[in-house]
Amino acid sequence: xxxxxxxxxxxxxxxxxxxxxxxxxxxxxxxxxxxxxxxxxxxxxxxxxxxxxxxxxxxxxxxxxxxxxxxxxxxxxxxxxxxxxxxxxxxxxxxxxxxxxxxxxxxxxxxxxxxxxxxxxxxxxxxxxxxxxxxxxxxxxxxxxxxxxxxxxxxxxxxxxxxxxxxxxxxxxxxxxxxxxxxxxxxxxxxxxxxxxxxxxxxxxxxxxxxxxxxxxxxxxxxxxxxxxxxxxxxxxx
Amino acid sequence: xxxxxxxxxxxxxxxxxxxxxxxxxxxxxxxxxxxxxxxxxxxxxxxxxxxxxxxxxxxxxxxxxxxxxxxxxxxxxxxxxxxxxxxxxxxxxxxxxxxxxxxxxxxxxxxxxxxxxxxxxxxxxxxxxxxxxxxxxxxxxxxxxxxxxxxxxxxxxxxxxxxxxxxxxxxxxxxxxxxxxxxxxxxxxxxxxxxxxxxxxxxxxxxxxxxxxxxxxxxxxxxxxxxxxxxxxxxxxx
Numbered sequence: 495x496x497x498x499x500x501x502x503x504x505x506x507x508x509x510x511x512x513x514x515x516x517x518x519x520x521x522x523x524x525x526x527x528x529x530x531x532x533x534x535x536x537x538x539x540x541x542x543x544x545x546x547x548x549x550x551x552x553x554x555x556x557x558x559x560x561x562x563x564x565x566x567x568x569x570x571x572x573x574x575x576x577x578x579x580x581x582x583x584x585x586x587x588x589x590x591x592x593x594x595x596x597x598x599x600x601x602x603x604x605x606x607x608x609x610x611x612x613x614x615x616x617x618x619x620x621x622x623x624x625x626x627x628x629x630x631x632x633x634x635x636x637x638x639x640x641x642x643x644x645x646x647x648x649x650x651x652x653x654x655x656x657x658x659x660x661x662x663x664x665x666x667x668x669x670x671x672x673x674x675x676x677x678x679x680x681x682x683x684x685x686x687x688x689x690x691x692x693x694x695x696x697x698x699x700x701x702x703x704x705x706x707x708x709x710x711x712x713x714x715x716x717x718x719x720x721x722x723x724x725x726x727x728x729x730x731x732x
Numbered sequence: 733x734x735x736x737x738x739x740x741x742x743x744x745x746x747x748x749x750x751x752x753x754x755x756x757x758x759x760x761x762x763x764x765x766x767x768x769x770x771x772x773x774x775x776x777x778x779x780x781x782x783x784x785x786x787x788x789x790x791x792x793x794x795x796x797x798x799x800x801x802x803x804x805x806x807x808x809x810x811x812x813x814x815x816x817x818x819x820x821x822x823x824x825x826x827x828x829x830x831x832x833x834x835x836x837x838x839x840x841x842x843x844x845x846x847x848x849x850x851x852x853x854x855x856x857x858x859x860x861x862x863x864x865x866x867x868x869x870x871x872x873x874x875x876x877x878x879x880x881x882x883x884x885x886x887x888x889x890x891x892x893x894x895x896x897x898x899x900x901x902x903x904x905x906x907x908x909x910x911x912x913x914x915x916x917x918x919x920x921x922x923x924x925x926x927x928x929x930x931x932x933x934x935x936x937x938x939x940x941x942x943x944x945x946x947x948x949x950x951x952x953x954x955x956x957x958x959x960x961x962x963x964x965x966x967x968x969x970x
Contacts, residue, residue: 501809501831503769525859538920541868546913549876583865590842592805592835710906722917
């Protein structure tokens with residue numbers, strides 16, 4: 495959900511270079527530490543999940559200007575490490591197509607990868623206690639909230655957005671008129687929200703939406719193929 | 733996302749850029765990216781974008797798809813440009829031109845180079861496993877996008893999608909994505925078995941024949957040098 499659509503030339507080079515170094519190090523470590531014999535049969539599955547993430551970005555959700563990432567879901571299905579790798583693949587392909595800058599692939603992967611890592615780890619530990627659907631909802635919501643907070647803090651700390659007004663955070667329309675010039679604006683019918691009100695409305699709606707859909711998908715898997723979600727056994731089905 | 737249109741342009745084009753090898757094209761794209769990201773001047777950025785527009789015309793790229801793909805970087809850089817507008821209108825314009833220019837540069841590589849050649853180049857530097865994931869993702873995308881299209885069409889025909897009925901959309905989209913993931917995983921299992929039968933043992937062999945420099949490579953390298961000198965001269969002028 496907190497996919498960074500920042501174009502090239504906005505983030506200072508020191509940050510995106512650092513982002514690339516950390517991201518590639520993490521990807522290489524995951525691959526190096528993985529047991530190749532065990533991971534090889536999973537290659538088509540990782541790729542499929544990456545392709546699903548790419549494809550679902552074209553799924554319309556009516557009037558809401560969102561696309562879903564399913565990075566947390568990827569973590570739940572593939573596991574935290576492989577979920578991170580699939581996020582890297584998706585981000586690189588998207589950046590080559592102009593969807594997010596090519597320079598911010600590293601930072602993008604780290605932010606969205608955190609969703610995948612946290613989503614996967616939380617789901618693994620919570621599923622025994624709360625069952626699949628509830629765990630998926632808690633894991634997805636926590637992962638999305640954390641990544642959103644992290645990206646806001648990061649962007650405000652490097653001066654790309656204004657944390658006090660929420661300016662620059664929304665991927666929506668800026669409008670002139672009665673509100674302060676430059677404030678973020680979110681319009682739902684006749685209701686117009688500005689500044690942090692707009693930022694929170696959009697972000698919480700996005701988080702809620704992805705959480706609900708992720709939980710519904712996990713619920714669907716529990717009914718038809720529970721082994722897909724990290725080997726959840728039949729007794730945990732809800 | 734127009735991945736299939738981009739793929740079609742890259743595979744069926746016959747321009748000098750299509751005939752050039754990937755290392756020379758990559759060199760040109762990197763010089764373009766460096767010029768765009770390093771520049772903070774409206775005129776030099778406009779000249780670089782104009783230069784790329786001529787390259788797109790020479791490569792006979794389909795403008796409809798390119799313009800559509802450019803909407804993302806233009807819209808999202810505009811939002812950050814609004815933040816910069818407080819400094820000056822040129823600062824805002826620079827942000828938009830940088831975002832658009834960098835996206836044009838990467839798109840140029842994609843519309844003149846088949847993905848398989850890009851993966852072949854990546855395979856020289858990245859772990860084989862990661863390159864395999866890229867290749868499988870690319871292959872899976874086209875299969876899944878067709879399936880998604882059919883699923884969405886059947887949902888619309890059965891009255892399952894309404895622009896303003898968010899709850900119904902969420903429920904149905906979760907079912908669509910769940911079904912898509914389920915199908916994709918079953919497909920990935922079949923795909924893995926087929927690859928195993930054909931001798932897949934980690935690492936799909938890709939052919940690299942870049943060492944043959946043709947006249948097309950010469951032209952592309954000359955253009956790269958022109959970009960480097962032009963950018964440096966422009967930096968000194970402004």
